[in-house]
Amino acid sequence: MVAAMLVVGCGGDGLGTASKPDLPPTSAPPSFVRITVTPIPTSTATPTPTPQIFEINAGPPVFPMELDPEIVEERPEDEVIFEGWTKFLTNTMMVNPNAEDGSSVHFCANNLILDDQGEIGNVADWRVAQSPAISFLDWGAIAVQVDIIGGRWAGREWDMLTLVRRMGKVFVTNNPQPGEIIIERSELCLARL
Numbered sequence: 001m002v003a004a005m006l007v008v009g010c011g012g013d014g015l016g017t018a019s020k021p022d023l024p025p026t027s028a029p030p031s032f033v034r035i036t037v038t039p040i041p042t043s044t045a046t047p048t049p050t051p052q053i054f055e056i057n058a059g060p061p062v063f064p065m066e067l068d069p070e071i072v073e074e075r076p077e078d079e080v081i082f083e084g085w086t087k088f089l090t091n092t093m094m095v096n097p098n099a100e101d102g103s104s105v106h107f108c109a110n111n112l113i114l115d116d117q118g119e120i121g122n123v124a125d126w127r128v129a130q131s132p133a134i135s136f137l138d139w140g141a142i143a144v145q146v147d148i149i150g151g152r153w154a155g156r157e158w159d160m161l162t163l164v165r166r167m168g169k170v171f172v173t174n175n176p177q178p179g180e181i182i183i184e185r186s187e188l189c190l191a192r193l
Contacts, residue, residue: 058185058190059185060184060185061088061089061092061183061184061185062088063088063165063170064084064087064088066084067080067081067084067085067140067165068140068165068168069138069139069140069165070140070165070166070167070168075136075137075139076139078130081139081142082128082129082130082142083128085128085142085163086127086128088183089107089126089128089144089183090107090108090109090189091107091108091109091185091186091189091190091193092106092107092183092184092185092186092189093105093106093107093183093184093185093186093188093189094181094182094183094184095181095182096115097161097172097175097177097181098160098175103115103116104116105160106186106188106189107126107144107186107189108186108188108189108192109189109192109193111124111125111126111127112124112126112189112192113125113126113146114188114189116188118188120149121150122148122149122150122151122154123146123147123148123149123158123160124146124147124149125146125147126144126145126146126160127144127145127146128142128143128144128145129142129143129144129145129159130142130143131143131159131162133162133164133173140164140165140166141162141163141164141165141173142162142163143159143161143162143163143174144159144160144161144162144163145157145158145159145160146158146160159174161174162174163181170183
């Protein structure tokens with residue numbers, strides 16, 4: 001019984017199928033042209049990576065006005081915002097709002113983060129990233145993220161600070177005592193350059 005069904009299902013014409021119509025061959029020529037390419041050696045040297053060049057600024061940090069949402073009407077791209085905040089915060093220090101002893105945190109060039117004694121501690125590799133508080137219309141908020149390298153939270157990222165630009169000042173908002181934060185040039189960072 002099974003064999004009979006296979007014969008019917010796999011038969012020449014099958015059940016209810018029509019044969020394919022015979023079509024005349026097309027006379028259109030091929031639509032491609034073959035070109036032989038011979039590689040020629042170039043005399044261009046392999047580019048070497050250049051070190052990150054940045055401007056050493058020993059004066060007080062100045063917030064870029066083109067990134068102030070209260071002054072500029074057109075919102076810059078996120079990358080421009082993060083790059084501007086990074087440049088503003090590089091080689092600066094502020095009282096660490098997360099420290100109970102009033103110590104400072106230093107945001108040095110090449111994403112190095114230090115405490116007042118010049119030690120790295122349990123965090124490394126600071127960077128400016130998108131804050132959950134940022135929106136399309138209110139784009140003055142950023143997060144300063146760090147990698148946790150020691151302790152029980154090692155291997156995780158942490159939004160150490162959420163900074164907001166308001167009324168010509170910078171405020172920290174992700175803290176039990178949010179408020180204005182004073183950002184100054186870091187002599188510790190400048191000494192390491």
